[in-house]
Amino acid sequence: MTYSLRIADLPLSERPRERLLDIGAKHLATAELIAILIATGQGKGKLSAVGLGQYLLQELSQYQRDPLDVLRDISPQELMQISGIGPAKATTILAAIELGKRAFQFRPKERATIDSPEAAAAALSHDLMWQHQERFAVVLLDVKNCLVGTQVITIGTATETLAPPVQIFREAIRQGATKLIVAHNHPSGNIEPSSDDIDLTQRLLQAAQFLHLPVLDHLILGNGNHCSLREMTDLWRRFPQGE
Structure with a gap:
């Protein structure tokens, strides 16, 4: 799978970080939010950060559940089985998930x-x-x-x-x-x-x-x-x- 267009090659108005600042996080696609977290894709000529976010969601959908529901419970080891997701990206994603849980659980x-x-x-x-x-x-x-x-x-x-x-x-x-x-x-x-x-x-x-x-x-x-x-x-x- 290839997705050679880098985020840096996108117009400013289409880049995830700039879109978040312009229209707010709630209006971004899930893959865009993941792209902001992981920052980089798979390397030259392969998936960009957005493409990798889309690929990750596609892989998680194989569990026959909503990918976000899977992310709430997935382990770092399971996440790192997805091509392009190493320890740095996995821990960043799971830290963000845990922070989101704690924010929702605040009383x-x-x-x-x-x-x-x-x-x-x-x-x-x-x-x-x-x-x-x-x-x-x-x-x-x-x-x-x-x-x-x-x-x-x-x-x-x-x-x-x-x-x-x-x-x-x-x-x-x-x-x-x-x-x-x-x-x-x-x-x-x-x-x-x-x-x-x-x-x-x-x-x-x-x-x-x-x-x-x-x-x-x-x-x-x-x-x-x-x-x-x-x-x-x-x-x-x-x-x-x-x-």
């Missing part, structure tokens, strides 16, 4: 203010974001939206979990919370809410009105992303929480 300190879906997702990322089973959890808040704690309520299978409203509100009351945010993960990574997710949210909002214990949002997390049902639906307009 806000107790009493931190949870004032956005992003802040709530950060509080739950360790418990929900990368799990292979569906989990249902709550973020417990005080009257000023400060974090009281988080709690996984139930753990289900790879495709479903049960979250009885009684257990959810019992935990909130037990810990003295005055508000809560509920959340669950989709192991598939597809964070679109299902009809069951919508139905459960409606039941929780109705129960919250009766208990005077507002539910501020319902989040779905998966593979580094999240969505807010409060932002996506009109349920909070139909069932106001008296916040």
Whole structure:
């Protein structure tokens, strides 16, 4: 396999580092992000850094899983079996993967203010974001939206979990919370809410009105992303929480 065009031969606007500075890391292809990490390709007349990144992803796809999912668990020895990936490139890639894991697993300190879906997702990322089973959890808040704690309520299978409203509100009351945010993960990574997710949210909002214990949002997390049902639906307009 050859890919002789060097990154240095590309126009500035097409080079991965320059593109990251111009449009941000989230807009780069995975192969471009890998190219920035490994810096060089296989040598003259062979794969460039971008080409090597594409080749690496292609090789990892043979595991019948998403290549990024494979990278989360792969060993340095397995990575170095890919042509062009030596100890320096393998350790750089795996260090970046580990740093990414730690960033997602960071939890806000107790009493931190949870004032956005992003802040709530950060509080739950360790418990929900990368799990292979569906989990249902709550973020417990005080009257000023400060974090009281988080709690996984139930753990289900790879495709479903049960979250009885009684257990959810019992935990909130037990810990003295005055508000809560509920959340669950989709192991598939597809964070679109299902009809069951919508139905459960409606039941929780109705129960919250009766208990005077507002539910501020319902989040779905998966593979580094999240969505807010409060932002996506009109349920909070139909069932106001008296916040």
